Amino acid sequence: MNAVPQRPARIIAPFIGSLSLLAAVLATPCRASSYGNAVGQPAPSTVKVNLSEWKVQLTPARVPPGPVVFEVTNTGTIPHAFEVEGGGLERSTPQMQPGATVTLRLDLRAGSYETYCPVGKDSHKMLGMLNHLMVGDAKRASAKGDQRKEHEEHEKGEAYEAGHEMVMGHEMAMEHPEHDEHGDGAKSMRVAGGDPVIQILPGPFPFADSAAAVIRNRPPEQQADLNHKAQMGPYSNNVATISGDISLVAIDRGATGDSVSGVAQFTTQDGARWKLVMDRVQTKDIPFNPRFGGVIMGLFYHGASGVHTPLVPTIQSSLALWAYAHLYKNDHLVTDDAMVHVMLLSRTRRTSDWALDCWDCSNRPIEELQLQVTAAPGTPPFDAPGGFLFVNWEKSSGQRLSL
Ligand SMILES: [Cu+2]
Structure with a gap:
């Protein structure tokens, strides 16, 4: 896009x-x-x-x-x-x-x-x-x-x-016929998740050898974490079909002034009902993982790109965002500061069994919406397999909005 x-x-x-x-x-x-x-x-x-x-x-x-x-x-x-x-x-x-x-x-x-x-x-x-x-x-x-x-x-x-x-x-x-009509450089997108919906459960990353070549160039403390996640992490072929909805609006104003608002609701494989209310961007850059002010459109990264984790294939995203959210489980507040990463990206999984089937997926059609929710540093992991929530809407779309 x-x-x-x-x-x-x-x-x-x-x-x-x-x-x-x-x-x-x-x-x-x-x-x-x-x-x-x-x-x-x-x-x-x-x-x-x-x-x-x-x-x-x-x-x-x-x-x-x-x-x-x-x-x-x-x-x-x-x-x-x-x-x-x-x-x-x-x-x-x-x-x-x-x-x-x-x-x-x-x-x-x-x-x-x-x-x-x-x-x-x-x-x-x-x-x-x-x-x-x-x-x-x-x-x-x-x-x-x-x-x-x-x-x-x-x-x-x-x-x-x-x-x-x-x-x-x-x-x-x-x-971009629809964006930046007021000339301030801001871009906005509305994203809606489309079925089927899958939950990714902990498991080994299928392209661990390819990822290892990238991980070797990272500082030692990152290598330990990445190697652990390559063996048992949220980027696996251990997948369950579930149900749920997501919709959000994100505004990209460059390095500052980004914003996001949206809601996701889904029922995980274990029957728990989760609700996520996103209302703030997360802007703090960390090494190799810049957050681009919270929202960025048109990014080629992950995999062999050297940017962000190599435990996701190389992809093209029309929207990527980092946000904080209020997280509820079975109508009870879990935290006001869940950490959220959303990407609308080129398809990484095949539609037969939802296995990851490309190490470089950057030329695939952009129709996969990934939602990843993790606990903030220093807070307990979520009461979910692996302590995280990773849900994909496999037929999703984004629409650029006029500001
Ligand atoms: Cu460069």
């Missing part, structure tokens, strides 16, 4: 990993001058790029027009890549392991360029791995010598920026 198409990474092959060449370039004696090395080319500007969860740092963030050498280091803990986009140009490094350094050399005209991590169908970009590189300087162009050349370059830059905005505006209109 809101999938951002993955762009193929294009690589400046001769410069990738060519640290010796970079060193040679940096050793050029006239690097301080913008113009005038032996072959008449301007000396390149160097921009140091740090990639980490979840930001792209550029030093400096403004350079003169001409050749630019990006010295890109992944200082984070999961694989990233670096892409420069603007003026019809779109170039990327290959995916880089933590600790790796790669150089990317580009010739840039004046203008503003998006610099971001393209990993995860732009999920890392949505998480904050986006910055802007300014090439050229309008004020300097009108105030100093060599005005005509820089002024022309600046105008070219503005021309392509205008064209780029137009294209983006068109794409946005095509993809």
Whole structure:
């Protein structure tokens, strides 16, 4: 629904990993001058790029027009890549392991360029791995010598920026005809769960080997918890058909101001009647598990993506939210602070026996609604198998609302 198409990474092959060449370039004696090395080319500007969860740092963030050498280091803990986009140009490094350094050399005209991590169908970009590189300087162009050349370059830059905005505006209109009519960037969705409804009971994760490769890169304390859940957790093929309803409205306003309201009612396999009233978003980010302000639409994550638990297959979600809820069992209040994670996502289970049947489910149709309810840290687990409630509505849909 809101999938951002993955762009193929294009690589400046001769410069990738060519640290010796970079060193040679940096050793050029006239690097301080913008113009005038032996072959008449301007000396390149160097921009140091740090990639980490979840930001792209550029030093400096403004350079003169001409050749630019990006010295890109992944200082984070999961694989990233670096892409420069603007003026019809779109170039990327290959995916880089933590600790790796790669150089990317580009010739840039004046203008503003998006610099971001393209990993995860732009999920890392949505998480904050986006910055802007300014090439050229309008004020300097009108105030100093060599005005005509820089002024022309600046105008070219503005021309392509205008064209780029137009294209983006068109794409946005095509993809999201109903959202953001007031221009504040907010998006809203109403979700209704559709039968059949299943309860996931504790059991082993069927793609434990695939998950183990991701878990190995996590800090030790996370590894212990994830390995335990891989053996006996809420992501299993131990499934019971039950009955219930869910409906909710979620508003995504970016990093702050998200909201959610909704109700779920279901009867679990053991005959208990549960009611869940969601009325607050849960916004606190934890490592590898950012909550995106509580609500996010159009996310590619889980599985092999490096984001959130790998004990869910790699999926595309049109809506993901983290909330607190009032939880009732058989009409008695259990807690006012149950922790809730809801996803409307690409189908992960086959319809014959509801077994998980893909490790990468990101291209499946988006029709599965997952509700996961757990006790807040420091509070007792729920009186349910495994201490959690995990219910899926297998034929669900979301509707974007005008705000
Ligand atoms: Cu990244």
